[in-house]
Amino acid sequence: MTSTPIISISNLGKSVRLGSDNLTILEGISLQVKAGETLALVGASGSGKSTLLGLLAGLDLPTSGEIRIQGHSLGELDEEGRARLRSDHIGFVFQSFLLLPTLSALENVMLPAELRGERDCEPRARELLAAVGLKDRLDHLPPRLSGGEQQRVAIARAFMTRPSLLLADEPTGNLDSKTGDTVIELLFELNRTHGTTLVVVTHDLALAQRCQRQLTMASGRLQGGQHGEASADGRDESGALSV
Numbered sequence: 677m678t679s680t681p682i683i684s685i686s687n688l689g690k691s692v693r694l695g696s697d698n699l700t701i702l703e704g705i706s707l708q709v710k711a712g713e714t715l716a717l718v719g720a721s722g723s724g725k726s727t728l729l730g731l732l733a734g735l736d737l738p739t740s741g742e743i744r745i746q747g748h749s750l751g752e753l754d755e756e757g758r759a760r761l762r763s764d765h766i767g768f769v770f771q772s773f774l775l776l777p778t779l780s781a782l783e784n785v786m787l788p789a790e791l792r793g794e795r796d797c798e799p800r801a802r803e804l805l806a807a808v809g810l811k812d813r814l815d816h817l818p819p820r821l822s823g824g825e826q827q828r829v830a831i832a833r834a835f836m837t838r839p840s841l842l843l844a845d846e847p848t849g850n851l852d853s854k855t856g857d858t859v860i861e862l863l864f865e866l867n868r869t870h871g872t873t874l875v876v877v878t879h880d881l882a883l884a885q886r887c888q889r890q891l892t893m894a895s896g897r898l899q900g901g902q903h904g905e906a907s908a909d910g911r912d913e914s915g916a917l918s919v
């Protein structure tokens with residue numbers, strides 16, 4: 677574990693222009709997350725959770741403030757640099773799954789590893805798809821998969837490169853409780869075995885409570901003001917899946 681936080685956010689703001697008005701989506705967000713930590717972001721619909729996750733992934737740019745991921749300031753990187761940082765360190769599961777519609781489930785899962793030049797990615801991709809209950813859907817194209825199945829492909833894909841940071845937006849949102857439980861076990865297994873930092877947006881209280889820290893967003897702000905490092909070490913102890 678390094679002393680540099682894996683995520684460091686200072687005074688982050690995001691606003692968009694709507695006609696002649698400015699709509700503030702995020703305001704005054706400061707947060708540090710240690711490597712290996714598990715953090716749940718909760719809060720009402722529209723409070724800004726997905727927007728914050730998109731900024732952390734470097735998919736969108738803030739209006740003010742700074743985000744550092746593993747010491748790299750996202751604002752100082754160009755599009756290509758941010759893509760590189762994502763590919764090297766970050767896995768993400770978003771509300772829209774962002775699967776490529778012309779690639780099979782298996783190919784979608786293999787893609788992030790192949791883009792990094794890794795070889796022999798297929799066995800791990802098959803293993804991950806089996807772990808999320810999709811071993812009989814390997815050759816399906818995303819439009820032929822149900823919503824929950826697409827979500828599981830996106831989760832398997834996010835795990836593929838064993839990222840140091842996993843950003844997950846409602847990872848169990850479309851899943852039945854049994855499949856949701858499997859996905860939760862996979863998330864914490866990845867955290868345990870690879871020290872993957874988890875930032876999980878969720879309305880699922882059980883999932884939030886398994887994280888070491890829970891933060892609530894309200895109207896674009898983190899409740900409770902400034903948030904430093906976690907103090908407790910509430911590591912999860914269960915789960916036997918090997919990822």
Ligand SMILES: Nc1ncnc2c1ncn2[C@@H]1O[C@H](COP(=O)(O)OP(=O)(O)OP(=O)(O)O)[C@@H](O)[C@H]1O
Pocket residue numbers: 692699701719720721722723724725726727728
């Ligand atoms: N590009 C945009 N233009 C205008 N408004 C936006 C834009 N992106 C987000 N918003 C608004 O910002 C607010 C926060 O959106 P966000 O998707 O981050 O909420 P959320 O907390 O993830 O909600 P949910 O729990 O429903 O997923 C919403 O009111 C949304 O309408």
Ligand SMILES: [Mg+2]
Pocket residue numbers: 725726727771845
């Ligand atoms: Mg959202």
